[in-house]
Amino acid sequence: MTTAPTAPVSPTATASPAGPATVTPTAQPDDGLAADFYQYEALLPDDEREILLKARAFLHKDIKPLVNEYWGRGEFPFEMIEKFRASGLAALAYEGYGEHKPATSHLLGGMLATELGRVDASTATFFGVHNGLAFYSIHYGGDQEQRDRFLPAMASMDKIGAFALTEPLGGSDVSGGMRTTARREGDDWILDGAKKWIGNATFADYVVVFARDVDDNKVKAFVVEKGTPGFRPEKIEGKIALRIVQNAEITLTGVRVPEANRLHDIRGFRDVAEILRVTRGGVAWQALGVMIGAYELALDYAKERTAFGRPIAKFQLVQDLLVKSLGNITACWGMLVQLARLQDQGVFRDEQSALAKEYVAARMRESVAWCREIFGGNGIVLDHDVARFFSDAEALYSYEGTHQMQTLIVGKSITGHSAFVG
Missing domain, CATH: 2.40.110.10 (Butyryl-CoA Dehydrogenase, subunit A, domain 2)
Structure with a gap:
């Protein structure tokens, strides 16, 4: 999900005069993801990890069974809104609407967006548009009266943005x-x-x-x-x-x-760019989730599918595709963890958000293609889910700023020269 900015909430964080807070990981829980090869989820404090695990269980139990049928028909499952409303996930962005008081850290917000992408990119996009772009536009650009008028109903999902x-x-x-x-x-x-x-x-x-x-x-x-x-x-x-x-x-x-x-604090496109700077990182977390979802499907399939009398997981070329995908996941996760820390500290810059979206979306695109390849012909039908991840990856690669536009934002930052046309 695309999340609005949040402040650090981490009982395990320690600060020193010499630098920013550091986080000491707890032991990796037994129920950690197979794709979490470097134990990034262990960076969450216990209370936030509990929220993540509840969200994971909810998404797999209540949302995942709906996805393929509605994706195939090109329709929206409106019963999903009631399920989200009951889960309370939308209300996690803020405890208060005027005080900028967050309920969660950016790290948890990013991992929740990853969970959404891991189940379904369409659901992650629906949630990100509502809870990120629309909600944060009003939170950032509205005055106190407007936040009080619009946001409570959006946080409860009684109103959709x-x-x-x-x-x-x-x-x-x-x-x-x-x-x-x-x-x-x-x-x-x-x-x-x-x-x-x-x-x-x-x-x-x-x-x-x-x-x-x-x-x-x-x-x-x-x-x-x-x-x-x-x-x-x-x-x-x-x-x-x-x-x-x-x-x-x-x-x-x-x-x-x-x-x-009229949102009174939106006074020009510079304010619009600020909204996109914040939400762009959420798309990168969604893209990580799409990578993880496709990787998990491919790993399970490789262990179960047999050819020439043995599981294809024993084939060197299949292992190569899986390991390359896991490497992309691990590298992107590390980048996003640090981006979340910078956001929590309030010091992250536009070009850092742009690089995350550019890099993670590109790695997602290639990894999902490798995972689909493992399925052979079965990878182009909805029955095995990976075809949906493969198709949806193309949209995430393009939206919230294309790969090329993110490249130009970062390029201007590192060279001091703008290559934008016009």
Whole structure:
């Protein structure tokens, strides 16, 4: 799941005047993941590990059985919302809405996002859009009254959120080329334009829409509530990835939004970039989960599938694919653990978040392909799950900033020269 920023919560952390806090791992529990080769989960304090284990059990018992049927049909399982509501997972982002008081550390938040990706990338995306992009946009950009009005219902999942930034003719370049406009008219704003690839938008109660103010040319954000006249979302059909996610193309025609629904602390695209800086790391954690899910499937299959009278796990080339995948998982996990520590300390930078998304998504893409390869022909049907991971990896590789855009962000940081066009 994409998570909003959290402060450190770690009873095992110790600080010294010479440097940042260090964490002493506890012993790896017996129920640790096979993919956790370097015992990263042991870095969690006991209370947070308990939350992770409960979330793991919930996702495998209540969510995983729903996935393949709905993925195959390209539909959203609305009963899943009630299951999440009962689990309390959405409320973990914050204990309070105005005090920026977190309920969990970034490390736990990242590992929860990994658990979601390990079960299903579509579910992780739905949750990340609601609990990360939409929730955090209001938390970060709204004033106290707006946080009190919108966020409690979102934390309980009585209301579902969406985040509308990308446009039909603007993806990576939307910062300078946003075509959706906002025009002030008395106590209201009039929104006109279009958005595309907006997850959850076909059924969301609150959609955070970004538009360019025609008067000062600055990007502003508005909470558009479900049923507002002139707001028309249409489901995008024919997707080969994240088929459970209900992505929409939105047409806004004279959409009237009250000034009370303008997020008052979003004053330009710099604030939008801050939101993306925070949530981008959550996508990297999701990508790690997709890698782990595919690896676990491939490992189990290799032990059970026989060829030439023995399990294919005994074949050197199969072991090579598994070990390379595990190496990618382990390296990416280490990168993300340190990113979480930097976030908890409040010192992480945009380029660090960008490198995590760029690197982990690329390693996910190659690892999932290796894992699918182990299945042979069985790897292209839903029956064995890995085909879903293989397809969904393509979407995670591209969204929340493409591989190339993340590369340019990091490249500008390390060279001091911008290679962006324009």
